[in-house]
Amino acid sequence: MKKSIIPGALTMVACAAASAGAATLDDVKARGKLNCGTNTGLVGFAAPDANGDWQGFDVAVCRAVAAAVLGDSSAVEFVPTTGKTRFTALASGEIDMLVRNTTWTFSRDVDLKFTFVGVNYYDGQGFMVPKALGVSSAKELDGATVCIQTGTTTELNLADFFRVNNISYEPVPIETNEQAQQQYLAGACDVYTTDASGLAATRATFEDPSAHVVLPEIISKEPLGPLVRHGDDEWADIVRWTLNALIAAEEYGVTSANIDELTATVTTNPEVNRLLGTEGALGGMLGLSPDWAVKAIKAGGNYGELFEKYIGQNTPIGLARGLNAQWTDGGLMYAPPFR
Amino acid sequence: MTSHPDLPRETFRLRMLIFDTRYRSLTIQIVTLAGFMLLVSWMISNTVQNLAELGKPIEFGFLGNQAQYDINQTLIAYTSRDTHLRAAVVGLLNTLLVAFLGCALATVMGVTIGVLRLSRNWLVARLMTVYVEIFRNVPVLLWILFFMAILIESLPPPNAFRGEDATASMLLGDSVALTNRGFYIPEPLFSRSLGDLSVFGAFEISLDLVAFLAVLAAGLWVSARIRARADRIQNRTGLRPTTWYLRLGVVVLPLLILLAALGFHLGYPELRGFNFRGGIYMRNSLIALWLALSFYTAAFIAEIVRGGILAISKGQTEAAAALGLRPNRIMSLVILPQALRVIIPPLISQYLNLTKNSSLAIAVGYMDITGTLGGITMGQTGRELECVLLMMLFYLAISLVISTAMNWYDARVRLVER
Numbered sequence: 001m002k003k004s005i006i007p008g009a010l011t012m013v014a015c016a017a018a019s020a021g022a023a024t025l026d027d028v029k030a031r032g033k034l035n036c037g038t039n040t041g042l043v044g045f046a047a048p049d050a051n052g053d054w055q056g057f058d059v060a061v062c063r064a065v066a067a068a069v070l071g072d073s074s075a076v077e078f079v080p081t082t083g084k085t086r087f088t089a090l091a092s093g094e095i096d097m098l099v100r101n102t103t104w105t106f107s108r109d110v111d112l113k114f115t116f117v118g119v120n121y122y123d124g125q126g127f128m129v130p131k132a133l134g135v136s137s138a139k140e141l142d143g144a145t146v147c148i149q150t151g152t153t154t155e156l157n158l159a160d161f162f163r164v165n166n167i168s169y170e171p172v173p174i175e176t177n178e179q180a181q182q183q184y185l186a187g188a189c190d191v192y193t194t195d196a197s198g199l200a201a202t203r204a205t206f207e208d209p210s211a212h213v214v215l216p217e218i219i220s221k222e223p224l225g226p227l228v229r230h231g232d233d234e235w236a237d238i239v240r241w242t243l244n245a246l247i248a249a250e251e252y253g254v255t256s257a258n259i260d261e262l263t264a265t266v267t268t269n270p271e272v273n274r275l276l277g278t279e280g281a282l283g284g285m286l287g288l289s290p291d292w293a294v295k296a297i298k299a300g301g302n303y304g305e306l307f308e309k310y311i312g313q314n315t316p317i318g319l320a321r322g323l324n325a326q327w328t329d330g331g332l333m334y335a336p337p338f339r
Numbered sequence: 340m341t342s343h344p345d346l347p348r349e350t351f352r353l354r355m356l357i358f359d360t361r362y363r364s365l366t367i368q369i370v371t372l373a374g375f376m377l378l379v380s381w382m383i384s385n386t387v388q389n390l391a392e393l394g395k396p397i398e399f400g401f402l403g404n405q406a407q408y409d410i411n412q413t414l415i416a417y418t419s420r421d422t423h424l425r426a427a428v429v430g431l432l433n434t435l436l437v438a439f440l441g442c443a444l445a446t447v448m449g450v451t452i453g454v455l456r457l458s459r460n461w462l463v464a465r466l467m468t469v470y471v472e473i474f475r476n477v478p479v480l481l482w483i484l485f486f487m488a489i490l491i492e493s494l495p496p497p498n499a500f501r502g503e504d505a506t507a508s509m510l511l512g513d514s515v516a517l518t519n520r521g522f523y524i525p526e527p528l529f530s531r532s533l534g535d536l537s538v539f540g541a542f543e544i545s546l547d548l549v550a551f552l553a554v555l556a557a558g559l560w561v562s563a564r565i566r567a568r569a570d571r572i573q574n575r576t577g578l579r580p581t582t583w584y585l586r587l588g589v590v591v592l593p594l595l596i597l598l599a600a601l602g603f604h605l606g607y608p609e610l611r612g613f614n615f616r617g618g619i620y621m622r623n624s625l626i627a628l629w630l631a632l633s634f635y636t637a638a639f640i641a642e643i644v645r646g647g648i649l650a651i652s653k654g655q656t657e658a659a660a661a662l663g664l665r666p667n668r669i670m671s672l673v674i675l676p677q678a679l680r681v682i683i684p685p686l687i688s689q690y691l692n693l694t695k696n697s698s699l700a701i702a703v704g705y706m707d708i709t710g711t712l713g714g715i716t717m718g719q720t721g722r723e724l725e726c727v728l729l730m731m732l733f734y735l736a737i738s739l740v741i742s743t744a745m746n747w748y749d750a751r752v753r754l755v756e757r
Contacts (some may be wrong), residue, residue: 084718091393091721112721113394132498133613143612145520150704151718159409159419170520170614171409172624173704173715187496188519188623190613230394 024096024228024235025287028069033077036062037095040080040176044201044310044317045101054078057310058099061120061226061243064296065097068242068288073299082175084151087112090229097239099226101195103153108227115233117240119225120303122323122332124218125154126196128203131211133190138217142167147180147189149173154194157220177202195222197311197319204316238286245293248275248335249302251326256301263294275338282338303333390724399729401720402427408715410706412622415542423716430711431733437628437707438694438737444633445693446686449640454670456645467641474638480699482635487627487703494519500610514607516615521622523608523615530602547601554597558590565589624705628697636693643685647678679752687745691738698734708733 038046046056067073090098104116127138150173162169174180184192203209228236252272266278273279277290311317325331356366402424409419414432456467495507497518509516516523533546573579608618659669700707717726
C-alpha cells in the first residue's frame with residue numbers, strides 16, 4: 001500500500017528539494033542577516049561583552065563575512081552552540097557557517113559532510129592544573145580526574161594519550177566551558193584539558209591566574225577554522241576568501257587605519273589593488289560587490305590586528321603568535337594569491 | 340437481528356457513501372486515514388531523500404565502528420577500543436541503574452511522606468506539605484543542578500584529606516570519604532572468590548554475587564514457608580506462634596556461612612595519588628541525579644499515596660480500631676492494602692516519568708544513554724537521526740517493560756470481588 005503512495009510523495013519531495021538546494025548566499029541576502037554559530041562563551045574567541053555584544057577572534061570572522069556579503073558587520077545573528085549541538089545546527093541549516101574553535105579533521109570533512117574553508121588558529125590540546133598539585137608533566141597525571149568538554153576531538157585525544165602512555169584517568173564529561181571552569185575551580189577535577197588557546201582564555205578569567213599552570217605537553221594538532229555545509233561551493237568560496245583576505249591584508253600591510261587611503265589611490269602593488277577591488281573583478285566572481293574585501297577588513301581589521309586585539313600578548317589571554325604568525329615571519333599563516 | 344424478507348432490498352449506490360448518514364462517517368474516517376498515511380509516508384520519504392542528497396543515507400553500520408572515547412562509569416567491561424554499540428549498552432545500563440535506584444528511593448520516601456502528611460501531629464503534617472509543594476513546583480532539571488552544585492561546592496576535594504594539616508577527615512572509622520567528586524565507601528572483597536562467569540564473551544557476571552543471591556532467595560523462600568505455617572496454626576487455633584527469630588535465622592545464617600566460606604572482607608578506600616583508590620566510588624553525578632530524581636518523584640508519589648489513603652472510608656479505620664488494632668497496624672494491615680488498588684496505576688506513570696527524566700543526566704555529566712549514544716556517539720559520527728531513533732526505541736522498550744511489570748503487580752493486588 002505504501003508503494004502506491006510514495007510516487008506521489010516523491011514528486012512533492014522533488015519540488016521541495018529543488019528549492020532547498022538554493023544558494024546560501026541568496027538566503028543570507030534575502031534574510032539580511034548572517035546566522036553564525038559560535039561558542040557559548042569563551043573569552044577572547046567568542047563571548048558577549050558587558051553590553052551584550054558578541055566579541056572575539058572567532059566572532060570577528062563572522063563579522064567580516066557579514067560585512068563582505070551584506071556590507072554591515074553588525075548584521076549577524078550569533079547562535080551559541082555547544083560541542084555537541086554545533087554540527088547538527090550547521091547540517092540542519094540553522095546556521096550558515098560555524099566558527100567555534102572547531103578542529104579540522106578527516107571524518108568531519110569527509111564523513112560529516114562539512115567543508116572546512118581554512119584555519120584561523122593553529123592550536124594543540126594542552127592540560128591545565130593548579131600549581132599547588134606540583135605536577136610538571138602530563139605523564140605524571142596517573143589516576144587524575146580530568147574535566148573535558150564532551151563531544152570534542154579533545155575527548156578522543158585524551159583517551160588515546162592516556163592509553164598510549166599506559167596510565168589511568170577518570171574523565172568527567174562537561175557540556176560547556178563555564179561548567180568545566182566551575183568544577184575545576186572547586187577542585188572537583190584535578191585537570192582541565194582543552195585546546196591550549198582555550199586554556200589560556202579560561203585561565204585569564206580566573207581570580208588568580210598565576211595559581212594555575214598549563215603543562216608543557218601539547219598532545220595533538222588542532223587546526224581550528226570556519227566551516228560550512230557540503231554542497232554549496234559558492235558559499236564556501238565566500239567564507240574561504242574572506243578569511244584569506246584578512247590574512248593577505250596583514251601580509252601586504254593593509255590595516256584598518258590605512259585602508260581608506262590605499263583604496264582611494266591605486267597602489268603600485270597589483271595584488272593589493274585586486275584585493276581592494278581597485279583593479280580586476282574578483283568581487284564579481286564571488287557574486288559580491290568589488291569592495292567586498294575592503295568591507296571585510298574594515299569590520300575589525302586584518303588578521304594580525306584581530307589577533308592582537310582579542311587574544312594577543314597585550315590582552316589578558318596573552319597568546320604569542322607562534323605558529324599563527326605570517327609565513328614571512330616563520331609561521332603557518334599563508335593566504336593563496338589573489339589573482 | 341432477524342431479517343425481513345418482505346422489505347425490498349436496497350441496492351448500494353456509490354453516492355450513498357457521501358449522502359447516506361449510515362456510510363458517511365465511515366467514508367470520512369477512511370479518507371482521513373488515507374490522508375494521514377500519505378502525510379506520514381511523505382515525511383518519511385522526504386527525510387530519506389533529503390538525507391541521501393546530503394550524502395548521509397540512513398544506515399546503522401557506524402554502530403560497529405570503534406568508539407574511541409572513554410566512559411567513567413561502566414557496569415560491564417569497556418575501553419575506548421570498543422564499538423559504539425557497546426558504548427550505547429554501557430549507557431543503557433547506566434540509565435537502568437539510576438532509574439532503579441531512583442524508583443526504589445522515591446517509593447520509600449513517597450510512601451513515608453504521603454502517610455506522614457496525614458499525621459495528626461500538626462508540625463509533621465505541615466513539614467511534609469512544605470516538602471511536597473517545594474519539590475513539585477520546581478522543574479526537575481533545576482533540582483538536578485541544585486544537588487550537583489551543593490555536592491561540588493560544599494564538600495571538600497580529595498586534596499583536603501591529605502597531609503598533616505588535613506582540613507577534612509574520613510567518617511565511620513576511616514572507611515567512608517565524602518568528597519566533591521563523589522562518595523567512596525568500602526567494597527566487599529572475597530579472598531576465596533569463585534571468579535567470574537563469562538556470558539557469550541560479551542560481559543561477565545560475578546559468581547560470588549550469583550551465589551549470594553541464590554542463598555538469599557532460598558532463605559526468603561524458607562522464611563515464607565514458616566510464615567505460611569504460622570498462618571495455618573493461627574487459623575486453626577487462634578494463637579500465632581512467635582516466628583521472627585526462626586525467619587531471621589534462616590535468612591541470615593546461611594548468608595553469614597557463605598560469606599565466611601568465600602573469605603569476605605571489606606576493602607577500604609585509600610587516598611593514593613590524586614584520588615581515593617579502592618572501595619566503591621559513587622560519582623557525584625550519579626548521586627546528584629539519583630537524589631534529585633528521587634526527591635522530585637517522591638513528592639508526586641506522596642500525593643498519590645495520600646490520595647489513595649483518603650479514598651478508603653474512615654469507617655475502615657474505626658472498625659479496625661474497634662477490634663483493638665493499634666494505629667500503625669491499622670495502616671499496614673487494613674488501610675494500605677486497600678489503598679494499593681488506587682495507588683498503583685498512577686504510580687506506574689511516576690516510575691515511567693522518573694526513568695524518562697533520567698535523560699537529563701547530561702546536565703551533570705552522568706553517562707547514561709543520552710550521554711553516550713545520544714551525546715558523544717552522535718557528535719562524533721554525525722548520525723543524528725539514527726541515534727535519536729535508537730534512543731526513542733530504547734526508552735519505549737524500557738517504558739513498556741515497566742508498565743507490563745507494574746500492571747502484572749496491579750492485577751495481583753487488585754481486590755478480588757465475589
